[in-house]
Amino acid sequence: MGSLGMLENSTKICAPLMSQSIDQMVSDMYQAKAEGADMVEIRLDCIKNFQPHQDLRILLKNKPLPVLIVYRPKWEGGHYEGDEHMQLEALNLAKELGADYIELELKVASDLMEEHKLNQHGSSKLIVSCYLESATPSKEDLGYLVARMQSTGADIIKLVTNASNITEVARIFHLLSHCQMPLIAYSIGDRGLISQILAPKFGGFLVYGSIEGNLVPGLPTLDSLRYAYGVEYINPDTKVFGLVSKPVSHSKGPILHNPTFRHVGYNGLYVPMLVDDLKEFFRVYSSPDFAGFSVGIPYKEAVIGFCDEVHPLAQSIGAVNTIIRRPSNGKLIGYNTDCEASITAIEDALKVSGCTTGEAFLPSPLTGKLFVLVGAGGAGRALAFGAKIRGARVVIFDIDFDRAKSLAHAVSGEARRYEDLTNFRPEKGAILANATPVGMHPNTDRIPVAEVTLQDYKLVFDSVYTPRKTRLLKEAEAAGAIPVSGVEMFLRQAIGQFVLFTGREAPKEFMRDIVLAKF
Incomplete structure (x- = not known):
């Protein structure tokens, strides 16, 4: 173009x-x-x-x-x-x-x-x-x-x-x-x-x-x-992509996707869409002009019901964060770019810190590790399946115990009651991943686990990316753990989305520079 x-x-x-x-x-x-x-x-x-x-x-x-x-x-x-x-x-x-x-x-x-x-x-x-x-x-x-x-x-x-x-x-x-x-x-x-x-x-x-x-x-x-x-x-020819979410005001998607579209000369626009009713939304915005969507809280699981086809990985996770409208027939195809994004962010941080010394034969630095997950919603499901695929042992905490059990069953992991989280002491070298909104702007002073337990973790990942360095990550770093920000996951899942949205290779360095400058 x-x-x-x-x-x-x-x-x-x-x-x-x-x-x-x-x-x-x-x-x-x-x-x-x-x-x-x-x-x-x-x-x-x-x-x-x-x-x-x-x-x-x-x-x-x-x-x-x-x-x-x-x-x-x-x-x-x-x-x-x-x-x-x-x-x-x-x-x-x-x-x-x-x-x-x-x-x-x-x-x-x-x-x-x-x-x-x-x-x-x-x-x-x-x-x-x-x-x-x-x-x-x-x-x-x-x-x-x-x-x-x-x-x-x-x-x-x-x-x-x-x-x-x-x-x-x-x-x-x-x-x-x-x-x-x-x-x-x-x-x-x-x-x-x-x-x-x-x-x-x-x-x-x-x-x-x-x-x-x-x-x-x-x-x-x-x-x-x-x-x-x-x-x-x-x-009139601009293709519209939107973040379907509620709330939506925290989204940083527009300041990443739109400059990237312009950078590669793609006639697309990414906008926040505050949606109350998925069924009504997809019925009304069904024209080819609305070419694709990111899916945010709380719709990543429910939105599967509105996709005509779902990619096998997203199907097994039970959560979709990206939807493409196929130009030929208007069908909605669901994908999950959260899974690879979060897991590779964690793996790369472990590799950089040298955790793979003497473990080079392993397919992933997560293999055999205890993976403690807080939150069994859409983002949590992506993390749990990613960890399972890499051979980690998964323990899941969620306010909704039935939801935790259901996810634990799907990844051959273990579900624990949310109230036990404060006293839970993992084995040394475990990974902690927060997939709840706890600590998200404006309530930035909260953390999902007891501070004293942070010293037991090798690495702490937080899917929250506003603020960029959450209180959980600051406390984790002070306790000696490797902090991995949700910004890293956000960037990687957005790179995956860009490829799906445009059918082109993503300008990764350009996108990384925007995220570092703007977040």
Whole structure:
């Protein structure tokens, strides 16, 4: 595909500015420009003691990039409590003073049209907006709403919904790709995040990104839009890959996969997808555009039921962390790249530390070792099967004892009750692997085992990778064990995923450099 796929699209990146003072607004405009915005949205209703004549002059005389002026009334989710007449006067003044865009709510624009009061003079483009508090309407209702908005004589229309489920966002994409005029459409909240990032693929007029230090919930930062997502290069042919998980905000996948796609000239995009219902999700996002998925907590086991085929290793583990949609027939194929990733990370650390001295004849430094696993979920299953394949003896602890027993049975290992973990003393030279979220940001001060037992382990592996060096790994290192970070597993499983996603060889050193720089 090469550089052809890297042509820039026409979607603009806009920073919403909501400061309370004029000086701060001016300073924010320059900050937004420095962070890569193409335009800014100035919320007049946020400014304390707003004086239209003097304040608009200052704002528009000092603008370093195109400006969209919004004066949002309280009934539409803003702060302005005055009357419609004053609101219109301010917006008309903004037009005269050279605002590039002004925004009017649908109700106001409709009233004005009836009264023939919509001042169309000046070079400002008119954006007519509608903010829907409730769930996203059906495709038909959205179509009617858009037709009503078009009839106001708007140059651009803007529709904002509140997604209670990621599947609703598909209606926004449908609307964007079928609308006959410039459209800004997105859903707010964590479940709506992909509506911002993918807007350029479906022809959206602009995407919003917040400036550093002024984060807006559910909005990506300008920096992540440019660096992590490269939104300027997204086009209708871009293949979408997503992390299906809940929660999803901790994911570092986008800052690794997206720069790597761009590095090799592959027209793909990797986004976080907060999914509540797997069945509904796969039913709605069934087009070839959605070409593959990573699978995270808590879905690695349940997702097998939605795959048309499952790779034998993933089948025996009973957990899938990667899904590819076969281009020829749309079938979903499940794989597990966690297993090799975690086990080779542990093996390589043992080899580097010289644990294989005199054991060169063994197929793996894990052969014959006691492998103590905490957590029998998707990641735990991958570790247990990997350890078993390498000839280790596996002991499993899990809060759900039945789940521990079931996994122990599958790998010919032993299950122990979770409450026994604090007193469990392994034989010298054992391996400890944490496959639970214990110690993950923001609860970083917890560890899954008793500190005093850490001195018995040769190596301690933690599948948690936020933070990069967990408390468990710090304590393990202090006790003399080899610490192996979940970052290493994350990198290796991502390399495996990249190969499955693209069918190309992964640029391993490039990916390692990103992980070292960004984690």
